Amino acid sequence: MRTSAHLRIGDQPWVKWSLITLALSLVTLLLLVPLFAIFAQAFSGGLESYIANVTDRFTLHAIGLTLFVAALTVPINLVFGVFLAWLVTRFEFPGRKLLITLIDIPFAVSPVVAGLLYLLLYGSNGWIGSRLMDHDIQLMFSWPGILMVTVFVTCPFVARELIPLMQQQGKEEEEAGVTLGASGWQLFRRITLPNIQWALIYGVVLTNARAVGEFGAVSVVSGNIRGETNTLPLHVELLYQDYNVVGAFASSSLLAGIALLTLFVKSFVEWRQARQRHALNEEEI
Amino acid sequence: MKTFKKAKSIVAAIVLGLGVSQVQASDQSLLNSSYDIARELFASYNEHFAQYWQEKTGQTVEIRQSHGGSSRQAQAIIEGLRADVVTFNQVTDIDILHQRGKLVPADWREQLPNASSPYYSTMAYLVREGNPKNIQNWDDLAHEDVSSVFPNPKTSGNGRYTYLAAYGYAQQAFPEDQDAIDSFVRTFLNRVAVFDTGGRGATTTFVERGIGDVLITFESEVNNILAEFPDQNFEVVVPKVSFLAEFPVAVVERHAQRNGNLELARAYLEELYSEDAQRLLAGFNYRVHNEVVQQEFSEQFPEVELLTIEQIAGSWDSAMEVHFASGGKLDQLQRR
Numbered sequence: 001m002r003t004s005a006h007l008r009i010g011d012q013p014w015v016k017w018s019l020i021t022l023a024l025s026l027v028t029l030l031l032l033v034p035l036f037a038i039f040a041q042a043f044s045g046g047l048e049s050y051i052a053n054v055t056d057r058f059t060l061h062a063i064g065l066t067l068f069v070a071a072l073t074v075p076i077n078l079v080f081g082v083f084l085a086w087l088v089t090r091f092e093f094p095g096r097k098l099l100i101t102l103i104d105i106p107f108a109v110s111p112v113v114a115g116l117l118y119l120l121l122y123g124s125n126g127w128i129g130s131r132l133m134d135h136d137i138q139l140m141f142s143w144p145g146i147l148m149v150t151v152f153v154t155c156p157f158v159a160r161e162l163i164p165l166m167q168q169q170g171k172e173e174e175e176a177g178v179t180l181g182a183s184g185w186q187l188f189r190r191i192t193l194p195n196i197q198w199a200l201i202y203g204v205v206l207t208n209a210r211a212v213g214e215f216g217a218v219s220v221v222s223g224n225i226r227g228e229t230n231t232l233p234l235h236v237e238l239l240y241q242d243y244n245v246v247g248a249f250a251s252s253s254l255l256a257g258i259a260l261l262t263l264f265v266k267s268f269v270e271w272r273q274a275r276q277r278h279a280l281n282e283e284e285i
Numbered sequence: 286m287k288t289f290k291k292a293k294s295i296v297a298a299i300v301l302g303l304g305v306s307q308v309q310a311s312d313q314s315l316l317n318s319s320y321d322i323a324r325e326l327f328a329s330y331n332e333h334f335a336q337y338w339q340e341k342t343g344q345t346v347e348i349r350q351s352h353g354g355s356s357r358q359a360q361a362i363i364e365g366l367r368a369d370v371v372t373f374n375q376v377t378d379i380d381i382l383h384q385r386g387k388l389v390p391a392d393w394r395e396q397l398p399n400a401s402s403p404y405y406s407t408m409a410y411l412v413r414e415g416n417p418k419n420i421q422n423w424d425d426l427a428h429e430d431v432s433s434v435f436p437n438p439k440t441s442g443n444g445r446y447t448y449l450a451a452y453g454y455a456q457q458a459f460p461e462d463q464d465a466i467d468s469f470v471r472t473f474l475n476r477v478a479v480f481d482t483g484g485r486g487a488t489t490t491f492v493e494r495g496i497g498d499v500l501i502t503f504e505s506e507v508n509n510i511l512a513e514f515p516d517q518n519f520e521v522v523v524p525k526v527s528f529l530a531e532f533p534v535a536v537v538e539r540h541a542q543r544n545g546n547l548e549l550a551r552a553y554l555e556e557l558y559s560e561d562a563q564r565l566l567a568g569f570n571y572r573v574h575n576e577v578v579q580q581e582f583s584e585q586f587p588e589v590e591l592l593t594i595e596q597i598a599g600s601w602d603s604a605m606e607v608h609f610a611s612g613g614k615l616d617q618l619q620r621r
Binding site for chain 1: 316321322324325349350351352353358361363364365366367386485509510512513
């Protein structure tokens with residue numbers, strides 16, 4: 001057994017090194033070079049032109065709108081995700097499995113289709129939108145519409161992070177809490193939340209990253225009004241179409257910066273999570 | 286818990302910030318839905334108009350701009366985007382506002398001079414330094430050693446104009462000879478190296494990937510490209526015959542009325558025909574109707590015989606049906 005295991009293809013040094021080379025060159029070509037190119041292009045007109053582009057009135061508004069939508073999306077999906085995960089891991093009810101499957105719909109549907117769906121429902125010809133129109137309420141082509149599709153597109157992240165963890169942890173600790181007379185809120189704050197907090201933060205990081213970068217769904221419902229409904233990703237496209245390449249890449253560099261920041265936070269959270277799991281395992285032993 | 290509190294205060298700060306930034310300082314506000322490459326043009330015109338309006342009425346006005354592919358812009362207006370005026374680059378996209386939602390009157394083309402098209406352009410060529418293939422007119426594009434780049438007529442208005450220009454040229458060159466016309470256009474389409482989905486993509490193909498001997502696009506657009514890639518020393522060639530590309534405008538009456546902007550919206554479009562505005566438009570490389578301005582810019586715009594859609598295909602409706610519908614003339618001629 002030992003000798004045959006020793007001869008497995010993967011153990012041969014040349015396989016190992018060619019795989020490593022392949023992986024590294026792919027990462028370089030597909031990730032590092034484009035990332036570098038973004039910043040190179042953004043600064044190709046010098047620092048001054050970079051600053052001028054970033055502090056442009058419309059760019060600033062796009063940044064504000066993007067952060068605003070993300071700042072509303074995250075808490076909404078945080079609450080929604082925790083409730084959902086709590087519901088499907090702590091209770092048994094008919095349709096539970098179906099619900100778990102349904103959570104993934106926003107991942108399965110193309111964002112553009114999601115945007116069109118909202119437009120068909122809430123647009124002025126849609127059957128909800130036309131009724132709202134009678135009361136002079138406009139959701140599409142204004143920030144509430146952008147918020148709605150962003151929430152839709154990002155709603156699975158938190159729940160998806162929590163469900164496996166909460167399933168794995170089981171409900172023994174909470175049941176113990178109940179027997180000791182804890183209220184629902186106490187249970188959540190003292191037992192559930194500490195157990196899930198790192199997974200929760202991880203979910204929030206992912207939600208935030210996607211909310212900031214979402215293009216497809218938002219582009220359908222935005223209406224592209226500059227200084228009003230133009231988010232940062234849409235702004236990048238607009239500047240590019242407009243032959244303002246430096247401006248487009250300057251805005252892209254902001255998005256890339258947010259992505260890098262997200263990546264660092266994510267790595268940190270993963271590290272904390274691993275430590276927590278490690279501690280949990282030791283306790284069990 | 287501390288983090289949540291912090292997050293809450295950040296949200297509050299951003300909400301406040303955004304709220305403050307959206308406070309309207311102007312007396313009136315108008316939304317102009319426009320095509321995707323007109324940002325700087327209207328940024329400049331809006332400044333002119335705001336000043337004109339203030340002098341005339343004493344009121345300040347803020348013009349908000351929405352830019353995108355004009356077919357998608359039309360779709361958004363039908364779905365509820367409350368634009369007061371449209372300034373598009375395709376007649377069919379305003380027609381659809383009437384057909385699908387009665388948002389503009391049926392006779393919108395008669396509401397303003399020159400068929401409601403305050404400025405126009407035509408299809409021109411951008412060739413490589415020194416024009417090595419000596420490309421001057423449409424027949425040069427059918428030569429065996431020439432490869433051209435323009436957007437796909439199926440997906441892009443820009444591409445449709447180019448197709449129609451070549452077709453119109455062939456109609457002139459081979460009068461009454463449908464076989465010869467078809468055969469010319471077939472060869473012309475065969476010489477296309479890459480069909481991108483839009484004008485910007487075609488530019489990238491020609492300039493950055495170095496494909497093709499000639500890029501065909503709007504004359505107004507060619508100068509943008511020259512300015513963006515000054516070191517490539519491209520040259521502009523305007524063929525002797527080309528297509529009249531209209532840039533139609535209309536008041537979206539249903540919306541303007543609802544927004545209480547009808548008078549302002551009309552004035553906004555009418556002012557486009559004033560001498561000052563026409564000069565401004567010519568500065569952005571669009572051809573204009575005002576004779577004084579035409580004189581001033583005569584060197585910039587070489588003489589060209591412009592064929593209208595009526596001459597080539599009767600009307601836009603029939604052009605769409607005969608040429609661009611699925612299985613239409615374009616599909617037949619493209620079959621290799």
